[in-house]
Amino acid sequence: MASMADSHSISRYLTNFDSTRIGHVLTDVLVVGGGVAGLSAALAASDGANVLLLTKGGMPDSATYWAQGGIAAVLDPSDSIEQHIEDTMTVGAGMNHPDVVQLVCRDGVARIGDLIEQQMAFDRKDGKIALGLEGGHRAPRVLHTGGDATGKALSEHLTEQARDKRSVRIFENCFLIDLITFDGECVGAVTFHAKYGHQLIWAARTIMASGGYGRIYRETTNPSEITGDGIAVALRAGAKVADMEFVQFHPTTLYVAGATRALISEAVRGEGAYIVEADGNRFMPDYHKDAELAPRDVVSRAIVDRLHKTRRTNVFLDVRHIERKTFAKRFPTITRTCKEFGIDVSSDLIPIRPAAHYSIGGVVADIEGRTTLPGLFACGEASCSGLHGANRLASNSLLEGLVMGKITGDSALQDLQNGYGVRPIRISNAKPKSSKTMLDLADIKQSLRALMWRNAGIVRNGDRLSETVEIIDFWSKFILDKTFDSPDGWEVQNMLQLGRLVAASANMREECCGVHFRDDVELNGNGSPRNHLAYQLIDGACKSETMPLHFEGWR
Numbered sequence: 001m002a003s004m005a006d007s008h009s010i011s012r013y014l015t016n017f018d019s020t021r022i023g024h025v026l027t028d029v030l031v032v033g034g035g036v037a038g039l040s041a042a043l044a045a046s047d048g049a050n051v052l053l054l055t056k057g058g059m060p061d062s063a064t065y066w067a068q069g070g071i072a073a074v075l076d077p078s079d080s081i082e083q084h085i086e087d088t089m090t091v092g093a094g095m096n097h098p099d100v101v102q103l104v105c106r107d108g109v110a111r112i113g114d115l116i117e118q119q120m121a122f123d124r125k126d127g128k129i130a131l132g133l134e135g136g137h138r139a140p141r142v143l144h145t146g147g148d149a150t151g152k153a154l155s156e157h158l159t160e161q162a163r164d165k166r167s168v169r170i171f172e173n174c175f176l177i178d179l180i181t182f183d184g185e186c187v188g189a190v191t192f193h194a195k196y197g198h199q200l201i202w203a204a205r206t207i208m209a210s211g212g213y214g215r216i217y218r219e220t221t222n223p224s225e226i227t228g229d230g231i232a233v234a235l236r237a238g239a240k241v242a243d244m245e246f247v248q249f250h251p252t253t254l255y256v257a258g259a260t261r262a263l264i265s266e267a268v269r270g271e272g273a274y275i276v277e278a279d280g281n282r283f284m285p286d287y288h289k290d291a292e293l294a295p296r297d298v299v300s301r302a303i304v305d306r307l308h309k310t311r312r313t314n315v316f317l318d319v320r321h322i323e324r325k326t327f328a329k330r331f332p333t334i335t336r337t338c339k340e341f342g343i344d345v346s347s348d349l350i351p352i353r354p355a356a357h358y359s360i361g362g363v364v365a366d367i368e369g370r371t372t373l374p375g376l377f378a379c380g381e382a383s384c385s386g387l388h389g390a391n392r393l394a395s396n397s398l399l400e401g402l403v404m405g406k407i408t409g410d411s412a413l414q415d416l417q418n419g420y421g422v423r424p425i426r427i428s429n430a431k432p433k434s435s436k437t438m439l440d441l442a443d444i445k446q447s448l449r450a451l452m453w454r455n456a457g458i459v460r461n462g463d464r465l466s467e468t469v470e471i472i473d474f475w476s477k478f479i480l481d482k483t484f485d486s487p488d489g490w491e492v493q494n495m496l497q498l499g500r501l502v503a504a505s506a507n508m509r510e511e512c513c514g515v516h517f518r519d520d521v522e523l524n525g526n527g528s529p530r531n532h533l534a535y536q537l538i539d540g541a542c543k544s545e546t547m548p549l550h551f552e553g554w555r
Contacts, residue, residue: 006504006544008473010497010537011431012236013178014490015198016483017190018428022198026424027052027169029412030189030203032176032230035062036151036398037380038209039158040405041369045207045413046167052201054171054191056210056487057225059159060152063211063381064401066223067151068265068333069134070144071402072395073108076131079139081105088396091136091295092389093514095530100367100387104396104403111402112143120157121145133270134394135293142395148265148331154398174199175487176229179206179237179376180427186237186375187422192487204421205375205412208234209405212359212381214247216499218446218453219355221253221263230382232494234363235501235537239373242384242534242547243361244498245505248392248515249458250357251275251299254350255314256341261355264317264334266394269293271330274318276349277306282318297391297458297515300354304458307353316349354458358397360388360515361505364534364547369408372536375422379408386532390514434481441492444475448492448499456503460518465507472500505533508544 028049031042042053055061074081084105089096116122116129122143123130131140145153162168173194180188180200188202210230214222235241252269254262269275269292274282287302288294294302303315319327324346328335338345363378365371365385371378379385380401387400451471455464476496484490510521513530531546 006508007541008500009540010236010542011480012537012540013190013429013431014484014493015177015190016429016431017198017200019200019424019426022200023196024424025052025199025201027201027203028205028416030054030201030206031209032189032207033062033209033211033380033382034059034159034170035064035209035211035380036154036158036401037382037405038207039162040402041207041209041379041409041412042162042168043158043165044406044409046165048413049167049416051168052171052203053162053168054174054176054201056173056175056229058172059170060155061223061225062155063222063226064151064398065155066263067398068148068263069267069395070132070142070150071112071154071398072137072142072393073112073399074105074141075109075112075129075143076139076141079141081109083138084141087137088387088393089389091391091393093391094389095514095532096389097386100385103367104387104400107403108399111399111406115157118157120153123147132267133293134266135269135290135299136295136393142267142270144267146332147329148267148333151398175490176210176233177490178233181237181373182425182427184238184374186373200424202422202424205377205415207369207408207412208363208371208376208378208382209380210382212362213498214356214359216449216452216495216502217356217457218449219253219261219353221250221261221355221357227491227495228359228498229491229494231362232497234371234373234376234378235497235535235542237373237376238537239371239376240364240534240536241362241501242364242532244501244535245509245516245533246360246390246514247356247502248296248358248360249300249354251296251303251354252317252352253355254337254341255353256351259341262337264350264352265331266296268317268319268331268334271327272322275299275303275352276316276318277310278312278316280318295391296394297517300458301517303354314351314353317352318349319345320347356457358392360384360390360392361502368411369404370411377408377412379404390516431483433483436478436481438482439475439478441488444479445492445495448472448475448495452499452502456506458517460506460516461520462507462510462518463520465503468503469500469507472496472503476500501535504544508533
């Protein structure tokens with residue numbers, strides 16, 4: 001990896017506030033995010049503490065809710081946890097944290113057992129839980145519900161449990177602006193509630209489970225809320241973030257010009273679908289021995305290569321050879337979505353192209369979910385625990401949320417039982433008024449997403465990455481200096497900060513590794529030892545640093 005370093009200035013807070021002039025809310029544990037990780041953490045912590053869970057939108061607006069795939073776990077006697085661990089490490093290009101991989105793969109079996117005991121209905125075949133095969137897995141081990149609605153079922157299941165808990169309060173439509181710190185410790189957050197406006201939420205422990213940053217790209221499967229706010233907020237508070245260059249692109253999203261990109265689950269290829277060109281040419285066997293079931297980064301790059309060579313906007317998914325009733329039963333959501341666009345999956349090819357899907361980088365967290373900022377925990381897609389390495393194994397994300405969410409909630413509860421706490425203090429921030437020209441937020445947001453897709457997407461190049469950093473720095477001069485009073489402004493500010501980290505990190509990593517691919521370096525890079533690339537805000541400067549690949553905890 002390159003020896004260059006990066007440093008740039010960012011403000012500690014995005015907004016002005018004064019604790020004597022706005023409302024206060026007190027809780028033991030604050031959980032940010034209503035997906036599988038946040039809900040699992042909230043439920044675990046609520047066994048002995050009062051928990052406040054806040055979501056940017058409504059509860060169904062998480063990436064979890066829209067997850068079509070499933071949950072990877074070893075239930076078949078012919079499979080083994082050791083093989084699941086090996087598959088995770090292989091797909092992760094060996095950059096995974098071995099201890100975290102072992103923990104998640106082993107504990108995942110128990111968490112699935114909990115769901116079964118709680119009567120969550122997984123799909124079955126011949127009386128047994130059906131196990132699907134997905135890319136990177138050597139054996140069928142992916143559980144699903146409702147065919148292709150596992151995320152929806154899991155989200156609804158955990159949300160119902162949380163709503164039934166008297167010790168859990170849920171604030172929907174509540175935007176996290178910044179974390180509050182005092183004497184080097186996280187003590188809560190500054191938020192903006194759609195109904196109540198600005199609030200200070202004081203918490204003895206805060207858990208960041210706010211999801212990834214897929215919406216910084218023009219082409220993405222992520223819902224509109226997934227703009228990486230929690231990661232940007234944690235960075236400004238002083239926590240380390242790492243591996244921001246590792247963004248996983250899903251190779252198969254429905255491509256209809258002018259329409260929102262809809263995910264076509266990898267499980268479709270696991271059931272035998274082919275990726276073809278308009279003339280029916282099945283090209284994936286030319287790129288990888290596993291053809292359509294190769295790791296996602298391989299499939300995505302193969303599609304991009306074909307699109308470049310043929311000058312087409314998309315390739316196709318061919319499921320016509322799969323029995324119609326079988327496909328409709330296994331993938332009802334996909335069948336229905338295609339029908340809405342006039343596509344009959346039994347007779348038509350499905351137009352597809354890759355899109356940003358999963359953020360591997362995030363807030364650095366150890367095996368207990370603790371970040372480098374005391375009082376702050378992180379789990380799920382918002383975190384960087386080392387589970388995924390440089391590339392995520394299919395269907396390990398819901399598993400991570402279940403396992404690490406519970407562990408993080410347990411860790412926060414343990415801190416409370418050990419006597420850690422907080423009391424409100426007087427705190428304020430006054431940001432000077434900018435005299436610079438105001439740029440159009442909507443224009444900057446769309447331009448940023450387009451820029452990231454072109455220059456920091458599936459195939460990258462050093463010159464383009466450097467140019468991307470320069471462009472974002474220019475926009476930032478006229479956006480980050482402003483004080484906004486609504487989520488629209490704060491969201492764009494967060495997206496600019498994260499876009500810059502992704503581009504700068506990708507520029508510094510002069511090697512091809514996992515989901516990170518550059519066409520201007522050799523396959524194995526410059527031969528230097530691999531490290532994790534992290535950023536941290538210190539005295540107003542956001543500075544890069546390297547962290548060793550194998551380490552005793554992240555701290």
